[in-house]
Amino acid sequence: MRVGYIQTSPVFGEKEKNFENIDKIISKNKADILVLPELFATGYTFSSKNEVNSLSENLEGKTAKFLINLAKKTKGLIIGGYVEKSKNKLYNSAMIVSQKGILGNYRKLHLYYKEKLWFSPGDLPLQVYKFKEINIGVMICFDWFFPETTRTLALLGADIIAHPANLVLPYCQNAMVTRCLENKVYAVTSNRVGSEKRGEDNFQFTGKSQITSYNGDILSSAPIEEPFIDLVDIELENVRDKSINAYNHIFKDRQIQFYF
Amino acid sequence: MRVGYIQTSPVFGEKEKNFENIDKIISKNKADILVLPELFATGYTFSSKNEVNSLSENLEGKTAKFLINLAKKTKGLIIGGYVEKSKNKLYNSAMIVSQKGILGNYRKLHLYYKEKLWFSPGDLPLQVYKFKEINIGVMICFDWFFPETTRTLALLGADIIAHPANLVLPYCQNAMVTRCLENKVYAVTSNRVGSEKRGEDNFQFTGKSQITSYNGDILSSAPIEEPFIDLVDIELENVRDKSINAYNHIFKDRQIQFYF
Numbered sequence: 001m002r003v004g005y006i007q008t009s010p011v012f013g014e015k016e017k018n019f020e021n022i023d024k025i026i027s028k029n030k031a032d033i034l035v036l037p038e039l040f041a042t043g044y045t046f047s048s049k050n051e052v053n054s055l056s057e058n059l060e061g062k063t064a065k066f067l068i069n070l071a072k073k074t075k076g077l078i079i080g081g082y083v084e085k086s087k088n089k090l091y092n093s094a095m096i097v098s099q100k101g102i103l104g105n106y107r108k109l110h111l112y113y114k115e116k117l118w119f120s121p122g123d124l125p126l127q128v129y130k131f132k133e134i135n136i137g138v139m140i141c142f143d144w145f146f147p148e149t150t151r152t153l154a155l156l157g158a159d160i161i162a163h164p165a166n167l168v169l170p171y172c173q174n175a176m177v178t179r180c181l182e183n184k185v186y187a188v189t190s191n192r193v194g195s196e197k198r199g200e201d202n203f204q205f206t207g208k209s210q211i212t213s214y215n216g217d218i219l220s221s222a223p224i225e226e227p228f229i230d231l232v233d234i235e236l237e238n239v240r241d242k243s244i245n246a247y248n249h250i251f252k253d254r255q256i257q258f259y260f
Numbered sequence: 261m262r263v264g265y266i267q268t269s270p271v272f273g274e275k276e277k278n279f280e281n282i283d284k285i286i287s288k289n290k291a292d293i294l295v296l297p298e299l300f301a302t303g304y305t306f307s308s309k310n311e312v313n314s315l316s317e318n319l320e321g322k323t324a325k326f327l328i329n330l331a332k333k334t335k336g337l338i339i340g341g342y343v344e345k346s347k348n349k350l351y352n353s354a355m356i357v358s359q360k361g362i363l364g365n366y367r368k369l370h371l372y373y374k375e376k377l378w379f380s381p382g383d384l385p386l387q388v389y390k391f392k393e394i395n396i397g398v399m400i401c402f403d404w405f406f407p408e409t410t411r412t413l414a415l416l417g418a419d420i421i422a423h424p425a426n427l428v429l430p431y432c433q434n435a436m437v438t439r440c441l442e443n444k445v446y447a448v449t450s451n452r453v454g455s456e457k458r459g460e461d462n463f464q465f466t467g468k469s470q471i472t473s474y475n476g477d478i479l480s481s482a483p484i485e486e487p488f489i490d491l492v493d494i495e496l497e498n499v500r501d502k503s504i505n506a507y508n509h510i511f512k513d514r515q516i517q518f519y520f
Contacts, residue, residue, distance in 0.1 A: 109515045116507045126518055145510070147407035147442055148519040155520045171441055171476055178435040182407055216431055247373045250405070255369045258386055259408040260415045 001134060002076075003033040003160060004231030005190035007209040007222045012043030012196055013055065019066045025229050026073060032132060034070075034231075035190040036080030037209075038108075038141050038164040039092065041066070045196035045203055049090070052118040056085035059102050064095060071099040077131045079138055079162040089120045094138055094164050096129050104129045104138070109149065112142035114201070128156040133236060137185075141165040144172050144179060144189075154183035155251065159239050161187040167206045173221070180212045184239050184250055187212045193225050214239045261394060262336075263293040263420060264491030265450035267469040267482045272303030272456055273315065279326045285489050286333060292392060294330075294491075295450035296340030298368075298401050298424040299352065301326070305456035305463055309350070312378040316345035319362050324355060331359040337391045339398055339422040349380045354398055354424050356389050364389045364398070369409065372402035374461070388416040393496060397445075401425040404432050404439060404449075414443035415511065419499045421447040427466045433481070440472045444499050444510055447472045453485050474499045 006025055010018045018041045026034075038044070041063050042055040057063050063082045071078045077098050084093035084107065092115055096104035107122030108115075126149070129136045137153030139161060144150070153161055161179070165172065172189065180187050193207040209222040211232050222228040242251045266285055270278045278301045286294075298304070301323050302315040317323050323342045331338045337358050344353035344367065352375055356364040367382030368375075386409065389396045397413030399421060404410070413421055421439070425432065427449075436447050453467040469482040471492050482488040502511045 109518060110513055111507075113505055113507045121515065122518075142508075145442055146514060147411065148514065148516075151407065152518065152520045171438075174434065175438040175441070178431075178438040181431055181435070182405055245373055247371075247376050248402075253370055254406060254408065255381065256408075258369060258382075258412065260412045 001032045001234050001236060002030065002231050003188055003234055004031050004211065004229065005035045005188050005209045007190060007207060007228040008037055008040055008192055009194035009227050010040055010043045010192060012045065012198070015041045015062065022070065025227060026070065029074060029229065029231060031074045031231050032076040032134065033136060033160065033162060033188065034074050034076060034078050035162045035164055035188045036078065037190050037192040038081035038166040039083065040080050040192070042083055043196060044166045045198040045201050046118050047199045049118055052083055052090055053085065056083040056090055058085060059095060059105060064097065064102060067095060067097045068099060068101060071097050075099065077103065077136065079164060081140060081164040090118060091122065092119045092140060094140055096138060098131065103131065106138040106140065108140040108143060110142045110146055126152045126156065128153060128158050135159045137161045139163055141167060144175055150179045150183055154185050158185055159236050161185055163187055163189040165189055165191045167191045168203045170206060173208050173210050176210060176212045177216045177218065180214055181216045184214045184242050186214055186234055186239060193227065261292045261494050261496060262290065262491050263448055263494055264291050264471065264489065265295045265448050265469045267450060267467060267488040268297055268300055268452055269454035269487050270300055270303045270452060272305065272458070275301045275322060282330065285487060286330065289334060289489065289491060290336070291334045291491050292336040292394065293396060293420065293422060293448065294334050294336060294338050295422045295424055295448045296338065297450050297452040298341035298426040299343065300340050300452070302343055303456060304426045305458040305461050306378050307459045309378055312343055312350055313345065316343040316350055318345060319355060319365060324357065324362060327355060327357045328359060328361060331357050335359065337363065337396065339424060341400060341424040350378060351382065352379045352400060354400055356396070356398060358391065363391065366398040366400065368400040368403060370402045370406055386412045386416065388413060388418050395419045397421045399423055401427060404435055410439045410443055414445050418445055419496050421445055423447055423449040425449055425451045427451050428463045430466060433468050433470050436470060436472045437476045437478065440474050441476045444474045444502050446474055446494055446499060453487065
């Protein structure tokens, strides 16, 4: 299985330009799973709900069409973030698409900072998607902070966590090592680079997109400031058996009667 | 508040010698909380249940007496691991003592490797102990691997996690950064050094006892191979408010309806 990410530097509000920039990076790469950043087509630092609304789409919009076309090139699954509008609510979402169309939609559960002014928190259960033989869990950016997110996805059977992000804090890349170890899963964190100064907010995104192995190894780490693409080969059988030695099985060993 | 650890190199089966070695290290240190390693008086690498039984104690044994005397010197709380025997069961436990006597007892929930042959898993709820103004949660070694342990202790109100350990894997010290960040708590991991070759087992303990801050900073890191003591001053008010910015509160933001 070949999995990877594109790390981009979105131009705020310029969807077509952001699509073009990804087309330039992707060229002829084949990938079973390719993860794009959170809100990769729109940028992140909104200044009003009207602005968020004007950049919103549903699963039949131009971002969906772009990603389905992209999947025709990679021949695999693409996971990428977008501003979703559904029944007059706005969500910070990620769509999961193949060349055949939309496979799923995830609405970010844990909103960070002013996202709470623009978006409704996710109202759909965490879910695992199947593509070929891979079970894929999806979470977005700040979801990493809550160990329950990755844990729930792993208990649902995820082999790999697709993790679109727009990280501004410096902690996530290192935390993903622990997230993968404690659940014996792979993870692909696709972060963005660049900065956005809008109104009183001035965000510097931290780059360093990362592919993390079930054993805590960092299989790929992107630069801090430049767009980047990387793909690595992984073995699914490594994560299907949750034993870590002859005595310990990380799910069976849970003492859930004592957990809150 | 002054908190810290003693990192020791226990001699297997030699309780008196291990007590003496700690007395030599501690001298005149005052500490509100002092954490000793898991099984600090007995060593770790048992070869039979009879052997474990022969080293077991209850809360009125010589290890309890030693720790209460130690607390008279530090004028604070001591947390240290021991082999507990209770109603014919053996537990990998830690006692929490002050100069006045026993304050609490924790039985390790998540047993590692052959500990499963010797010990029963903990059968007591996770609990937070109060000393002066500090709320102290206790977990032992491999409990770190399960994010639910620290999470439960933090939800119970722990300001600081006292974490006696005998670490043989290389992951815990780094994972404690994430454990502290995700729960906004301090942690004191007291590890041992040295090696134990007994029967087919040959463990090299990883040292690097660590005091980790609620913001992910490592406030103290011990050497890999030598006994060591360190104490640092911490501020409790930093961990009592679980807000991390004007919009996010790490407990109120939990979306428990979607967690397994």
